[in-house]
Amino acid sequence: MDYIGIDIGSTCAKVVVMDEDEKIRHQSVQPTGWSSVDTADIIKNMLLEKGISPENGKVVATGYGRVSVPYADKTVTEITCHARGAVWLYEKKNMAVIDIGGQDTKIIILENGMVRDFAMNDKCSAGTGRFLEIMANTMALKPDALCELARKGKDVKISSMCTVFAESEVISLIGQGEKKENIAFAVVNSIADKVASQCSKMNMSSEEVFLTGGLCECSYLREVLEEKLGKPVLTKPECRYAGAIGAALCSRNI
Amino acid sequence: MIQLPENFETYAEARKAGFLRMKELKESGRRVVGIFCSFVPTELIEAAGGTAAPLCATSEEPIPAAEADLPKNLCPLIKASYGFALTDTCPYFYFSDFIVGETTCDGKKKMFELMNDIKETYVMQLPARRDEAALDAWEKEVVRFWKKLEDFYGITITEEDVKKAIRLKNREREVMLRFLELGKLNPAPISGYEMGTRLDGLGFNPDIEERCRIIEARTEEVKKDWEENYKGKPSRRPRILITGCPNSGIREKTIKVIEELGADVVAFDCCNGTREKVEKVDENLPVTRALAKKYLNINCSVMSPNETRMEYISNMIDEYQVDGVLELILCACHTYSIEAYNVKKTAMAKNVPYLMIETDYSKADSGQINTRLEAFLETISQFK
Structure with a gap:
């Protein structure tokens, strides 16, 4: 039996297929594009080509596009999926998980492997991947290049929490001839500040924090977060699949 | 004219x-x-x-x-x-x-x-x-x-006029409380959405006696239906306590949604819930003293300090067998959003999951609210 987890986020769609022994048979990522329904279709065809049949397996969909997967047996929210994914990835039962996604940032507190409390960013995109993406666009950089450049920067601060106003702040910094690496530094620090402030409202008693979601590959962001939270922030490359892994695990309970 | x-x-x-x-x-x-x-x-x-x-x-x-x-x-x-x-x-x-x-x-x-x-x-x-x-x-x-x-x-x-009005309003409180306390039954006999909309609708009826008759009839009807069809049949639907600001303007995107997602809203600690109804006006005290005393005891977050609200929520969690506390805050309501800190502590102390949603009358955040409510129910079901 194949256990299929599909995580359709606002930016990327992730798929993980597990076998009976919870071993990952397949994982892939692709842009969500403008239609999650089309994306779900493309994923289905891709799986069929690899000899994995959604009809014969169990499918759980998660992420904001979870309702657009017609062949899913069940939908589960990204909170539960990221929590289960993180427990599986780190083999720990008590921890704090930070998922920085395209349009949402979530903080999840786990006790005994169960979600004890969670928080999501409000209506605004400060402290999310979208914020990074928009600033990178304004600076004619790729998001990961911005992250790496930020490491070399210093001193500059963006104070606006609103993405639109922050963008004008970045534009005026460019206009003033501020060095690109310093602006990049300001952008990454702004995200880390926002995330740390969300964390401060939660009871983060665990020793370590685990980072999942699309921005987990930005190593500089992880370092800044570590500094701001005052505790180790761990991540692995597979962490961007945490939601899909959690979904695949959830499909075992159907 | x-x-x-x-x-x-x-x-x-x-x-x-x-x-x-x-x-x-x-x-x-x-x-x-x-x-x-x-x-x-x-x-x-x-x-x-x-x-x-x-x-x-x-x-x-x-x-x-x-x-x-x-x-x-x-x-x-x-x-x-x-x-x-x-x-x-x-x-x-x-x-x-x-x-x-x-x-x-x-x-x-x-x-x-x-x-x-x-x-x-x-x-x-x-x-x-x-x-x-x-x-x-x-x-x-x-x-x-x-x-x-x-x-x-x-x-x-005259004092007699006021005494008469006190008796009438006390009777209304009793009737409304009996209706809202239907939520103590398990499984829940009526949706929280209906309880809220019905009480709101009655507020516009100027005849208190008639309001009482309507609600008494509905209470009897629901109770009878429960005795005949639901009594003794346990339900796995999580039981939710609503607390916080007046929620009539956001009921559709919160209370209605969480019930559609599979929960039962059974208890209301808010000004359109039981909060004002639990204490009657003392008919044995001098009238102005009795009125002052009753109304000063309302557990709204404008009162400082307001520990009695925490005691009330804590008791409600037991009496209504609550599985999750959902606090609804209207944007820019300082007193409730600050007091939310204590409400969360109160719920957590009883090992009951807590979620706070801050929102306004627009539909802009419906998608995010849905995800949060869904995740909240998933969280509750881990413990149930």
């Missing part, structure tokens, strides 16, 4: 009907006093031969008009209420003889100053604490309001 508003002809049918109903009520000689808050001793309005018209607005429609005078970053209930007043689109405001405000939250207190330019707005000075000095001061305000009604209408309100 009782006139309709200038733009009456342009109104939608439901609104026209509301205006015509109120016009008829006024023509029958009934006095109408507009109120905003459960702190206002409506017994005195009843005793004056009047009806208290609830003016807390729940629609986003008049908010742009209100924002011409009021700041954007203000509670939607305050903006909407003021907007309706400004645009002559609420029959209850339009036909009120005057408005009674109270010094509860800062937003309303200052809005009342502006509202007074549209229609006379009389403000009761509510103290923020509960001790003998506060009770004395609040009793004086009760006396002052009594006098205000007599002066405004040129009438005399």
Whole structure:
């Protein structure tokens, strides 16, 4: 039996297929594009080509596009999926998980492997991947290049929490001839500040924090977060699949 | 001569009907006093031969008009209420003889100053604490309001009139409480959405006896249905306690949604729930003292400190067998959003998951709210 987890986020769609022994048979990522329904279709065809049949397996969909997967047996929210994914990835039962996604940032507190409390960013995109993406666009950089450049920067601060106003702040910094690496530094620090402030409202008693979601590959962001939270922030490359892994695990309970 | 508003002809049918109903009520000689808050001793309005018209607005429609005078970053209930007043689109405001405000939250207190330019707005000075000095001061305000009604209408309100009104309102509290306490039954016999909408709807009925009869009949009906069809059949649906701000304006995107997602809303700690109903006016005390005492004890977050609300929530969690506490906060409501810290602590101390949602009357955040409510139910079901 194949256990299929599909995580359709606002930016990327992730798929993980597990076998009976919870071993990952397949994982892939692709842009969500403008239609999650089309994306779900493309994923289905891709799986069929690899000899994995959604009809014969169990499918759980998660992420904001979870309702657009017609062949899913069940939908589960990204909170539960990221929590289960993180427990599986780190083999720990008590921890704090930070998922920085395209349009949402979530903080999840786990006790005994169960979600004890969670928080999501409000209506605004400060402290999310979208914020990074928009600033990178304004600076004619790729998001990961911005992250790496930020490491070399210093001193500059963006104070606006609103993405639109922050963008004008970045534009005026460019206009003033501020060095690109310093602006990049300001952008990454702004995200880390926002995330740390969300964390401060939660009871983060665990020793370590685990980072999942699309921005987990930005190593500089992880370092800044570590500094701001005052505790180790761990991540692995597979962490961007945490939601899909959690979904695949959830499909075992159907 | 009782006139309709200038733009009456342009109104939608439901609104026209509301205006015509109120016009008829006024023509029958009934006095109408507009109120905003459960702190206002409506017994005195009843005793004056009047009806208290609830003016807390729940629609986003008049908010742009209100924002011409009021700041954007203000509670939607305050903006909407003021907007309706400004645009002559609420029959209850339009036909009120005057408005009674109270010094509860800062937003309303200052809005009342502006509202007074549209229609006379009389403000009761509510103290923020509960001790003998506060009770004395609040009793004086009760006396002052009594006098205000007599002066405004040129009438005399006797102690007997007030006692009669107290008995009537106490009976209403009892009836409404019995209805809301249906939520203590397990499995839940009625949806929280229905409980809320029904009680809201009744607020516009000026006949208290009739309100009681309607609710008593529904209570009996629901109870009978439960005895016959649901009793002894356990349900796995999580039982939710709603707490926080007045929720009528956000009921569709929170309470309705969480019930559709598979939960039962069974308990309401809010001003349109049991909060005002649990304590009756003491019929053995001198009337003004009795009224002052009852109303000062309302557990609204404007009171400081407000530990009694935490005790009440804690008891409700047991009495209604609550699996999750959902706190609904209207944007920019400082007192509730600060007090949310204590509510969360209270729920967590009882090992009950807690979620706070801060929102306004727009639909902009419906998607995110859905995800949060869904995740909240998944969290609860881990423990159930």
